[in-house]
Amino acid sequence: MHKIDLLGDGLENPLNAVAMIHAAQMFSGDSYFIDRKELAGKWPSEYAAPNVVSQDDVLGMHDVVLALDNNPGAKSIYGYRVSERARIVLVAGNERLGISKTMLASAHDLISIPMVSRKVNCLNVASASAIALYYLSHRFAGGMTTKSHPQKRRPELLLIGGSQHVELGSAIRSACAFGWSRIFVEDRCDVWFGGDHSVKREARAAARRAKNEIRVIPASQKFNYQFQRATLVTCGTQGVPLHSARLADGPSQLIVVADENTHDLSREIVTRFAAKVDFAHIEIPAQSYGYQFRLPASIVMAEIARQVGQKAPWRPVPQEPLYESALRVVGEEQGEVVSLEDLQDY
Amino acid sequence: MARSKHTRPQATIAERRVRLPREPRGSGDLSASKRLGRMLKELGIADASLPEPNLPEPQLPRITVQKSREGYFHPINKRNIKELLLFFGERSYYGIRTIRLSQAPAAQENAGKLFGRLYIPGRIVLYEQPILPWYLSGNPTPAELKSLTDAGAVVERSDDGMRCVVRWTDLDLQNFFLFDVLMHEIGHHLQQQFKAKRTAQVLRTRDHENFAKLFAAKCRVEYFESAKTDA
Numbered sequence: 001m002h003k004i005d006l007l008g009d010g011l012e013n014p015l016n017a018v019a020m021i022h023a024a025q026m027f028s029g030d031s032y033f034i035d036r037k038e039l040a041g042k043w044p045s046e047y048a049a050p051n052v053v054s055q056d057d058v059l060g061m062h063d064v065v066l067a068l069d070n071n072p073g074a075k076s077i078y079g080y081r082v083s084e085r086a087r088i089v090l091v092a093g094n095e096r097l098g099i100s101k102t103m104l105a106s107a108h109d110l111i112s113i114p115m116v117s118r119k120v121n122c123l124n125v126a127s128a129s130a131i132a133l134y135y136l137s138h139r140f141a142g143g144m145t146t147k148s149h150p151q152k153r154r155p156e157l158l159l160i161g162g163s164q165h166v167e168l169g170s171a172i173r174s175a176c177a178f179g180w181s182r183i184f185v186e187d188r189c190d191v192w193f194g195g196d197h198s199v200k201r202e203a204r205a206a207a208r209r210a211k212n213e214i215r216v217i218p219a220s221q222k223f224n225y226q227f228q229r230a231t232l233v234t235c236g237t238q239g240v241p242l243h244s245a246r247l248a249d250g251p252s253q254l255i256v257v258a259d260e261n262t263h264d265l266s267r268e269i270v271t272r273f274a275a276k277v278d279f280a281h282i283e284i285p286a287q288s289y290g291y292q293f294r295l296p297a298s299i300v301m302a303e304i305a306r307q308v309g310q311k312a313p314w315r316p317v318p319q320e321p322l323y324e325s326a327l328r329v330v331g332e333e334q335g336e337v338v339s340l341e342d343l344q345d346y
Numbered sequence: 347m348a349r350s351k352h353t354r355p356q357a358t359i360a361e362r363r364v365r366l367p368r369e370p371r372g373s374g375d376l377s378a379s380k381r382l383g384r385m386l387k388e389l390g391i392a393d394a395s396l397p398e399p400n401l402p403e404p405q406l407p408r409i410t411v412q413k414s415r416e417g418y419f420h421p422i423n424k425r426n427i428k429e430l431l432l433f434f435g436e437r438s439y440y441g442i443r444t445i446r447l448s449q450a451p452a453a454q455e456n457a458g459k460l461f462g463r464l465y466i467p468g469r470i471v472l473y474e475q476p477i478l479p480w481y482l483s484g485n486p487t488p489a490e491l492k493s494l495t496d497a498g499a500v501v502e503r504s505d506d507g508m509r510c511v512v513r514w515t516d517l518d519l520q521n522f523f524l525f526d527v528l529m530h531e532i533g534h535h536l537q538q539q540f541k542a543k544r545t546a547q548v549l550r551t552r553d554h555e556n557f558a559k560l561f562a563a564k565c566r567v568e569y570f571e572s573a574k575t576d577a
Binding site: 156217223224226227228251252320321322323324325326327328329330 | 459460461462463464465466467481482483484485486487490494504505508509510526527530531534538545546547554555558
């Protein structure tokens with residue numbers, strides 16, 4: 001597995017920077033920061049100081065600079081190949097402003113993570129970094145598949161959240177970006193649906209706008225989900241590698257991702273998820289790293305989005321009318337609706 | 347625009363065309379045959395009316411069956427379809443080329459339930475269904491729920507309200523497929539068949555669906571009333 005370093009260019013939020021450090025640790029890479037927004041001054045004392053460098057230092061240490069940004073003309077991360085001999089650094093930019101112009105000018109290539117949602121067109125910077133590092137470090141086959149009806153292949157998603165409200169919020173934002181219109185959340189530590197968060201939730205509801213929404217459905221540990229198939233994804237070694245798992249079997253499949261700081265999926269009563277349960281794991285080369293739920297959750301969602309695919313470009317083909325008899329089912333309106341403006345905080 | 351003198355009632359056209367599908371267009375023309383009969387009568391050669399040739403047996407559409415996959419089955423069979431088509435007569439199947447009992451397309455098997463399709467012109471496909479009961483993600487709309495329960499289905503929701511289970515008796519499901527699926531698609535076909543633009547849309551989708559639904563309901567009533575009468 002190829003080692004790739006991570007550079008944060010002008011980050012503002014120190015917690016995002018800490019998450020980026022953990023993302024780099026997951027893939028045995030080093031992390032650096034170009035401090036344009038006084039990041040070092042806001043650094044939380046409980047974490048080791050960030051490795052602050054200048055742009056020239058970074059360019060001197062690495063042969064290839066890849067800029068992770070969703071500018072027009074960027075290449076898709078899916079199926080992107082890097083040279084295994086070159087020293088590569090992946091650059092992620094400021095949460096609001098993106099990568100600086102000088103760094104963009106120095107970058108050898110521009111890559112992006114294809115978003116499914118038209119409204120949510122960016123991820124949390126640490127989540128995006130983790131996804132990019134995952135795909136650059138592994139030499140899998142294939143880019144994003146092209147299917148005529150990708151939405152019909154999308155599985156349902158269950159997040160078993162831990163004690164960190166921010167981690168769950170980032171994971172939900174990723175779900176929205178990758179095209180889910182609803183997800184199940186088992187909020188076992190009561191950080192999303194209860195406690196002080198209810199105040200924040202009211203504020204989010206007040207700021208809600210109709211177009212940028214994802215429905216978050218509360219689920220209970222006692223639920224019997226009755227899916228046909230469930231895939232439980234962990235950071236351990238159980239099951240097949242993530243890229244080999246079938247993750248696009250449609251709404252009869254449930255993908256379960258849990259915050260492994262507080263929950264151990266291998267100890268769950270798995271039969272409550274589905275009649276048939278299998279496991280998959282994210283191949284993480286590092287033996288020890290700072291675990292943050294948003295990072296593996298986002299990687300799983302990105303891989304699901306890759307397998308679900310995208311619609312082929314439209315070409316007008318004269319077609320005869322088609323009439324069908326079908327039973328159309330609609331999802332029950334449960335849970336709360338979370339708007340994009342609220343998710344931007346994560 | 348004046349109605350063409352060649353236009354005959356749909357039932358009459360169908361009755362002749364399913365027996366003589368390759369007959370030239372003007373050969374059954376009443377006006378031509380009447381004119382000929384009048385000429386023959388004036389000449390004193392023959393009676394005014396010409397005898398009807400012996401018409402062959404009607405040709406039913408080709409019905410093919412693709413074996414269902416494991417875990418799936420076809421609620422109706424070839425014999426059910428033939429009996430139904432013969433009951434309703436030539437008008438119901440004139441222009442239908444094939445009726446196929448097929449395996450479900452993979453993209454549909456988990457996203458709602460696809461029962462059947464009409465591919466214009468004249469090709470009807472009826473899809474296999476999962477073994478009962480059906481476990482569905484989501485719930486049917488109120489209109490769909492009513493049509494299912496009217497047809498005899500029992501719909502139960504799961505505890506979390508996100509999924510439902512649909513149960514049928516074999517007979518109810520068979521009747522549902524014969525009338526609410528097959529005759530519904532034939533209703534769509536009829537609207538296309540007796541208008542010249544057969545491969546283009548001839549009505550708004552809403553009107554098309556309403557006609558097909560009413561046609562299927564009417565067929566169901568007619569069939570069961572006839573069964574009661576025979577009994």
